[in-house]
Each structure stands twice: as structure tokens, then as C-alpha cells.
Amino acid sequence: MDTFQQLGLNEDLLNAISDLGFETPSEIQQKAIPVLIQEERDLVALAQTGTGKTAAFGFPMLQKIDINSRTTQGLILSPTRELCLQITNELKLYGKYCKGLNVVAIYGGASVTEQASQIKKGAQIVVATPGRMKDMISRNLVDISKIQYSVLDEADEMLNMGFYEDITDILSHTPIDKSTWLFSATMPKEVATIAQNFMHNPIEITVGNKNESTSNVSHEYYLVNGRDRYLGLKRLADANPDIFSVVFCRTKRDTQKIAEKLIEDGYNAGALHGDLSQNQRDLVMKSFRNKQIQMLVATDVAARGIDVDDITHVINYQLPDEIETYTHRSGRTGRAGKTGVSMVIVAKSEERKIKSIERIIKRQFEKKDIPSGMEICEVQLMSLANKIHNTKINHEIDKYLDSINELFEDTQKEELIKKFFSVEFTRFFNYYKGSKDLAVSDSGGSNGGGGRDSSGNDTRYFINIGRKDGYDWMSLKDFLKETLELGRDDVFKVDVKDSFSFFNTEKENEEKVLAFFKDFKYNGRYVNVEVSENKGRSGGGKRDKGRGKRKGNDKPREEKRPRRSKDFGRPEGKRSDKSKKGKYSTSDRPRRSRRK
Ligand code: ADP
Ligand code: MG
Numbered sequence: 001m002d003t004f005q006q007l008g009l010n011e012d013l014l015n016a017i018s019d020l021g022f023e024t025p026s027e028i029q030q031k032a033i034p035v036l037i038q039e040e041r042d043l044v045a046l047a048q049t050g051t052g053k054t055a056a057f058g059f060p061m062l063q064k065i066d067i068n069s070r071t072t073q074g075l076i077l078s079p080t081r082e083l084c085l086q087i088t089n090e091l092k093l094y095g096k097y098c099k100g101l102n103v104v105a106i107y108g109g110a111s112v113t114e115q116a117s118q119i120k121k122g123a124q125i126v127v128a129t130p131g132r133m134k135d136m137i138s139r140n141l142v143d144i145s146k147i148q149y150s151v152l153d154e155a156d157e158m159l160n161m162g163f164y165e166d167i168t169d170i171l172s173h174t175p176i177d178k179s180t181w182l183f184s185a186t187m188p189k190e191v192a193t194i195a196q197n198f199m200h201n202p203i204e205i206t207v208g209n210k211n212e213s214t215s216n217v218s219h220e221y222y223l224v225n226g227r228d229r230y231l232g233l234k235r236l237a238d239a240n241p242d243i244f245s246v247v248f249c250r251t252k253r254d255t256q257k258i259a260e261k262l263i264e265d266g267y268n269a270g271a272l273h274g275d276l277s278q279n280q281r282d283l284v285m286k287s288f289r290n291k292q293i294q295m296l297v298a299t300d301v302a303a304r305g306i307d308v309d310d311i312t313h314v315i316n317y318q319l320p321d322e323i324e325t326y327t328h329r330s331g332r333t334g335r336a337g338k339t340g341v342s343m344v345i346v347a348k349s350e351e352r353k354i355k356s357i358e359r360i361i362k363r364q365f366e367k368k369d370i371p372s373g374m375e376i377c378e379v380q381l382m383s384l385a386n387k388i389h390n391t392k393i394n395h396e397i398d399k400y401l402d403s404i405n406e407l408f409e410d411t412q413k414e415e416l417i418k419k420f421f422s423v424e425f426t427r428f429f430n431y432y433k434g435s436k437d438l439a440v441s442d443s444g445g446s447n448g449g450g451g452r453d454s455s456g457n458d459t460r461y462f463i464n465i466g467r468k469d470g471y472d473w474m475s476l477k478d479f480l481k482e483t484l485e486l487g488r489d490d491v492f493k494v495d496v497k498d499s500f501s502f503f504n505t506e507k508e509n510e511e512k513v514l515a516f517f518k519d520f521k522y523n524g525r526y527v528n529v530e531v532s533e534n535k536g537r538s539g540g541g542k543r544d545k546g547r548g549k550r551k552g553n554d555k556p557r558e559e560k561r562p563r564r565s566k567d568f569g570r571p572e573g574k575r576s577d578k579s580k581k582g583k584y585s586t587s588d589r590p591r592r593s594r595r596k
Contacts, residue, residue: 007033012097013059020093026052029059031205036060036181042202043181044195050216051207053183054090057151061125062095064149070102070122072142074149075174077130077167079157081107082309087153088127101125106142108132116141130158130166137173144170148178155184155191160304160328164190171198186327217314217334218472219365221344221354223440230261232345232370232438233317237267237295238428239371241383242498245313246306247297248329250320258317259297272298272306300325306332312467312498316344319353323360330361339472348440366473369439373432375534379497380428381421382462386499459510460493460532464500465522471496476503484509484516502532 004017004025025033028047036043037060047053057076065073078084088105095101104118106128112135119126119142126133126142136142150171152158158167171180180199184191195202224232237243249255252273259271270284270293281302287293289308298306300320311333320326333340344365346354354365371379408416465471471479473494480491480503493504505513510531517529 002030007059008037009033009059010063013063013094016094016096017059019096022055026056028053028205028207029056031207032056032181033060035203035205037063039203040179042179042199043205044199044202045181045183045205045207046185046187047183047205047207048185053153054087055094057153057181057183058087058091058094061149061151062091062098062101065124067098067100067124069124071146072119072123072126072144073147074125074151075133075144075147075170076125076127076151076153077133077158077170078127078153079129079161079163080309081109081129083154084127084129091125091127103127106132106136112136112139112141130163130170133170134166137170144174147174150174150178150180152180152182152184152194155182155194156186156188157331159188159190159194161306162304164194167194168198185331186324188324188328216339216472217330217342217363218339218474219330219342219344219358219361219363220368221346221351221365222368222370223346223348223351224370224438225440226347226349228370228438229317229345229347230258233258233315234262234265234267235370235376235438236313236315236343236345237262238376239379240313240497241380243294243313244291244311245295245315246303246311246329246332247295247315247317248300248303248320249297250299250318252299254318255297255299255302259295262295262297267295268293269295269297272296272302274299274302276302300329303329303332308332310338312340314340314342316342319344319346319350319357323357326357327361339467339470339475341472372437372439372534373435377425377428377432378462378532378534381425382500383497384421384424386464390499457507458492458504459507459513460502460504460534461513462500462502462528462530462532463517464528466497466499466501468499469523471501473501476501483520484513502534 002025004014004022007025007030009017028045028051032043032045033056035041036057045053045056047056061074061076076087078087084105084107088103091103092101095103102118102121102123103125104115104123104127106115106119106126108129108131112132115132116136119136126144128136133142137144152167180202182191182195182199182202222232222236233247237245247258247269249258252275255273256271256275259269262269270287272281272284272288276284284293284296285306288296288306295315296306297317314329314333316326316329320329330340330342333342344354358365411419465476473496476496477491477494480486480494481488484491484505486505486509490505490509491503493502495502513529514531517527520527520529
């Protein structure tokens with residue numbers, strides 16, 4: 001394997017690399033750096049996120065530019081402000097021994113004047129988002145007429161976000177004889193078009209599979225009867241109280257219909273598709289960014305512009321026709337270093353499509369059951385308990401405390417807690433009690449990594465760490481295995497929610513688990529582990545076999561979402577979703593608080 005020394009990098013860069021602690025170059029770096037240093041030519045490089053692409057173009061660019069000149073010689077275009085800043089920081093680290101180097105970031109949402117004055121001081125390298133760059137060019141605040149190197153980083157993302165025209169415009173202000181280096185995780189037609197139109201005989205480098213998806217996204221699928229699709233969707237939302245998601249449908253009509261149904265059922269949902277006016281779309285996107293909308297139902301085309309970083313779930317309400325589209329959908333989550341979940345609701349007839357997606361994205365799906373009503377009740381309850389536990393006290397209530405205290409004078413703490421939580425719990429419980437099991441039994445089914453079939457001789461636990469703490473099911477499973485010193489398959493059915501999770505062990509490990517976590521601190525706070533009432537279901541035994549057979553109550557339930565009691569009304573002036581009839585959402589369910 002090559003070392004950085006062998007790639008032909010100069011002393012200043014090698015010293016920085018050693019400070020950074022990079023020991024061996026990644027594959028893309030090994031392939032790209034020598035070519036870019038030695039030759040003046042265009043490059044198309046395909047490699048998935050996290051493979052070290054920044055250094056692959058950053059080191060050669062730093063080595064090739066003239067630091068003694070103050071002319072702008074390198075331009076790097078990247079899709080988002082976050083990436084733009086990330087690249088700028090990395091380049092500054094890489095070039096820490098290049099005396100006189102000035103790298104400037106240009107992006108929207110910050111002062112143009114400030115950025116212009118930084119450029120004026122003489123920036124050899126400019127890292128920019130296309131929108132702001134175009135704007136600054138048109139106002140003569142930046143001069144890229146003498147650049148020698150241009151990089152299109154995350155080209156597929158930029159094109160997804162509709163930057164094609166901006167990029168074309170920007171490149172028209174650059175010299176024809178510059179070199180262009182294009183980096184992308186996937187190679188859709190649009191990227192190929194860019195390569196064809198703007199590059200001359202580029203050398204192509206591919207690392208891994210072209211359509212491989214990023215590793216911080218886990219993939220799950222849920223088998224339902226076709227006609228239970230919508231009920232399944234609602235349960236997935238209810239089982240993830242802090243969900244912030246894009247729900248993909250295949251047609252504009254379905255998109256509109258599902259969004260309307262969700263709104264009617266009391267969810268903070270919105271529709272995004274091509275039949276809406278630009279103005280309507282902007283409004284929907286604004287509410288989504290503000291997290292007033294938790295479930296954005298979208299078509300693939302309309303979702304291209306979505307540049308929101310902290311999407312927790314992508315839900316494929318229907319599978320797309322093309323597998324490449326699945327890669328794009330799932331790539332909406334797990335961005336900016338966060339983990340994400342891509343869920344697919346499938347009818348039995350589509351199950352084999354999952355297999356072909358697995359082959360192409362080179363990731364395993366975990367097959368899971370749509371959560372049962374009681375599981376949802378528990379999740380909702382624990383989520384509320386956590387929220388209350390973490391709530392900052394608002395002292396505006398102090399003045400009312402006397403009368404509240406008076407009212408509860410004779411109530412013990414325990415009873416008070418029970419009553420308090422019953423308000424919310426009863427709402428979900430009444431709604432879900434006697435609801436049917438939506439899980440569809442399956443003959444062979446894989447079980448991803450989350451679960452294993454168990455005899456019922458296992459214990460399910462609640463633990464108050466979750467996605468917020470940076471875990472997904474795989475890393476939490478590893479964490480538990482390691483801290484508990486359990487074997488490879490001893491922790492299973494790991495289900496990670498936003499601020500807490502569930503997992504199972506064999507019953508014989510129960511004592512050990514509970515004893516271990518009795519006094520366990522993580523990041524300075526106590527980790528709470530308790531035995532959960534529900535077993536966690538994938539493969540969990542008792543389940544309805546027959547199609548659509550309902551347990552208990554035979555009337556179809558679940559048409560409407562559980563409603564909150566009237567005394568928890570939605571705060572005035574904060575209503576998000578006006579229904580088409582011009583009145584406010586038919587639901588009296590208050591909007592969930594914004595996530596931080
Ligand atoms: P990409 O652009 O392909 O998503 P980045 O360039 O952002 O990946 O790199 C991901 C992370 O890996 C960064 O934190 C970077 O500092 C680190 N990194 C890059 N190259 C190496 C290397 N050769 N050895 C160790 N870490 C590296
Ligand atoms: Mg990158």
C-alpha cells in the first residue's frame with residue numbers, strides 16, 4: 001500500500017498530514033492524488049461519502065497553486081453551506097504550513113460584504129455554494145477569470161438540488177483551459193451530461209460501487225397487506241415521536257392524497273409536488289425547515305431541492321421504479337455526519353425488489369414488523385417521560401403554582417405522576433387497544449441484523465440513550481455487547497428512537513444487564529435501563545396469521561388519530577396546516593414542539 005510520501009506530495013503538506021494523524025491514503029486518494037499532481041487534465045471520480053474526497057482534490061490543489069500570488073486560482077463548488085465550511089476548514093488544516101495561503105468560503109445566509117472583503121484580501125482558493133457564487137460574480141465581487149482548477153464536489157447532490165444552471169453560468173466565467181475535477185457519490189445521467197459538456201477527455205476513477213449508499217443510513221422494510229399501507233405509515237410515525245421525515249410516493253396524486261389524509265388525521269404533514277405553484281412549494285419547504293412539518297410527503301422530482309440536514313427518516317411509501325432513485329431517496333437522511341433510517345413499506349408481491357436493491361446498494365435491509373399498538377403506547381409514554389425529564393422549567397408558571405399546589409395538596413408524588421402520564425397514555429391506549437396486528441407473516445424472511453427469532457425466553461429493555469446520542473441500531477448493539485461483555489448474538493432486536501431505545505437479551509442475562517446499568521454513567525449522565533413490557537416483535541411468536549384478521553374489536557379502527565383532550569389546545573397563531581376548506585386543520589392535536 002502506498003504512503004503519502006509516495007504520492008508525490010511536498011514537505012509542507014506531508015507535515016500537515018502527519019499532524020492530522022492520517023497514516024495511509026484512502027483508496028480515492030491513492031488513485032487521484034498522483035494523477036492530479038503530475039498531469040493537467042480533467043477528472044471524474046466516483047466514491048461514496050466519507051472516503052476522503054476532500055483530501056483527494058485538496059492536496060493536489062494546494063500543491064499546484066502559487067501561494068505567493070494573490071490571484072484566485074482554485075474554485076471549489078459544493079452543494080451546501082455546511083459542506084462548504086467543512087471543506088474550507090479541511091483545506092486550512094491541510095495547508096497549515098503553506099505560508100500566505102488564504103482559503104475563503106462563500107455561501108448564502110451570511111453577509112456578502114464580509115465575504116467580499118475576505119476575497120479582496122486575496123484568496124488563492126474559493127470554496128462556494130453555487131447560488132451565492134453566481135450572485136457574487138454578477139456583482140463583480142469575485143474574479144474567477146484566471147482560475148486553473150475547478151472542483152465540482154458532490155456533483156450529484158448539486159444537480160439534485162437544481163444547481164445545473166448556476167453551475168453552467170459560473171463555469172462560463174472561467175478560462176477554457178483550466179482543469180475540472182468532478183467528485184460524486186453516484187453517476188446519474190445529469191452528472192454524465194456535465195462531464196460530457198464541460199470536461200475534456202476526463203480520466204475516470206471509481207472506488208466501490210457506483211450506486212452504493214452511505215453507511216450511516218440503515219435500511220428497513222416492513223411487510224404489509226397492500227390495503228394496510230396507510231395504516232402502516234401512521235404507525236411508523238407514531239412509533240417515532242420525534243420523526244422528521246420525507247415520505248416518498250410515486251405519483252403527484254398519491255402524494256397529495258397521503259399528505260391530506262395525514263393532516264386530517266392530526267399529523268404535521270405537508271405535500272411537495274410539481275402541481276403546486278413555486279410560492280406554495282416555498283411555503284411548504286419553509287415549514288419543513290422550521291420543523292413545523294414533520295412529515296413531508298413528496299414526489300421524487302419535487303424532493304430534489306431538499307437540502308435539509310437533520311432528516312431522521314426517509315419513508316418509501318411506495319418503492320420507486322428505478323433503484324438509482326432509491327439511492328437518492330435514502331440519501332436525504334444520514335447527512336452531515338448524522339445517522340438516518342430509510343424505511344420501505346412493501347406488499348408481499350414486492351418483497352423480491354428489496355433483494356435487488358440490496359444487491360445494488362450493497363447494504364442489507366432489516367426486515368421489521370409494523371409496531372403493535374401497545375409498543376406504540378409504550379414508546380409514546382417513554383418519549384413523553386424523557387421530554388419532561390429534560391424540560392427546562394419555565395418560571396412564568398411560578399405565579400400559578402400556589403393554586404396548582406393547592407389542588408394537588410393531598411396527592412402523592414406517585415399518584416400525581418400516574419395521573420399526569422395517563423393524560424397522554426390514555427389517548428394512545430384508547431386509540432390502539434384492540435387494534436389489529438398489521439404484521440404480515442412471511443415464510444423465509446431475512447432478519448437483517450436487528451433480530452433473531454426467539455422462543456419468548458427473552459427480556460426486552462428500555463434504555464434512555466438514542467439517536468440524539470449518535471447511535472443507530474448497529475452502533476448501539478455494538479456498544480451494548482462491548483460494555484456488557486456479551487457474545488455476538490446476545491443483544492438483539494435493537495430499536496433506536498430519538499432519545500431512547502429498546503433492546504433484547506436472553507432472560508438469563510437480565511440480572512447482569514440490570515445490575516450493570518444500576519450505576520452507569522455515560523457522558524456524565526446516568527443511563528437508565530428498565531425491563532420493557534413489550535417483547536419487540538420481529539419473529540416474536542404470537543401474531544395473526546390470516547390476512548387482515550383482527551384481534552378483538554372487529555370494527556375497522558384507526559381511521560382517525562387519537563385526539564388530544566381539549567384542554568391541550570393548539571397555541572394561537574401557531575397553527576401550521578390550513579386545510580383546503582380554508583379552516584384550520586381538522587385535528588385538535590397540538591403541534592409537536594420543534595426539535596432542537
Ligand atoms: P468525503 O468528501 O469523501 O465524504 P471527507 O473528505 O469529508 O470525505 O473525509 C472524511 C473524513 O476522513 C474527514 O474527517 C477527513 O479528515 C478524514 N480523512 C480523510 N483522509 C484520511 C486519511 N487518509 N486517513 C485518515 N483520515 C482521513
Ligand atoms: Mg466531501
